[in-house]
């Protein structure tokens with residue numbers, strides 16, 4: 681994988697695992713290793729492992745912006761877990777300059793079409809499917825304006841030769857607005873303030889206080905034993921204090 685520590689500054693690939701942990705009041709309650717660097721892809725199997733360990737899922741799960749994907753929202757909805765998962769750009773959206781907000785195009789659900797800034801209909805032209813590494817299928821609906829030629833807004837709106845196209849994942853859009861509602865609720869604000877002081881100090885303790893920055897063994901089975909021992913030591917030391 682490509683590591684954050686890139687001393688050669690050349691994106692060198694190094695052997696490693698993406699280590700995921702879940703905490704509750706700074707106790708490690710679950711950990712898993714993954715051979716891929718994208719956090720959102722690790723979430724389903726990490727949660728599945730949690731469910732196997734405790735025979736249930738937690739009532740709520742809180743995570744940062746690396747985890748808010750359609751697949752993860754759908755999974756948590758299926759199991760009735762409140763997903764306080766930020767999506768990419770959630771923070772940016774909260775702090776954006778109101779004068780620079782891009783106007784959302786108007787969607788007509790009955791006719792399944794959009795209307796552009798000039799009031800022109802953008803009709804549905806087909807659906808594209810995209811499969812995630814975990815096999816989850818996302819559906820993107822495509823729309824296209826009928827005639828952009830001669831439009832006074834063309835320079836800022838559509839620089840393509842053809843009429844403007846739009847690709848929308850309506851299901852993700854829906855999940856994002858539900859997530860925004862949760863994240864901005866009183867409970868959401870509480871959880872968001874707690875996340876940083878719950879899980880981050882645990883990584884800090886293991887990596888910086890204990891100086892554990894490299895596995896001693898090779899292979900997922902063996903390195904997971906190392907993380908298990910670290911988690912035990914961490915939890916026992918915390919309990920003793």
Ligand code: SF4
Nearest residue numbers: 796828831834837844
């Ligand atoms: S360029 Fe096309 S899509 Fe954009 S505002 Fe003009 S007509 Fe609408």
